[in-house]
Amino acid sequence: MSEEPANHDDYGVLVGWEHRIAGERLDLKLQTVQSSRQLAGSALDNRHIIMTRNQALLLANYLLEVSGKSPPAPRRGRLTRWFGG
Secondary structure: OOOOOOOOOOOOEEEEEEEEEEOOEEEEEEEEEOOHHHHHOOOOEEEEEEEEHHHHHHHHHHHHHHHOOOOOOOOOOHHHHHOOO
16 A cells, blocks of 8 residues: 655745854754744744755855845955055
8 A cells, every 4th residue: 555755845934044054064044934823922943954065055146046136246355445456
């Protein structure tokens, strides 16, 4: 007797996130709620996503692309700012 695999899609609204460097990996903690009733009760769902730095870079670039935004300009170094370059 074969059973259909369970649907593991879980939908929620992203309300916050944190990150922590774990060696060569990044631990991205996503905080979500599944309904306005849950938000009113301050019950957050926390999901930890462990990824490589390259995966984090690819995700960041993808999110910038789909948002229609461009990455921030690189900060100028202190000497460049002092000497007007």
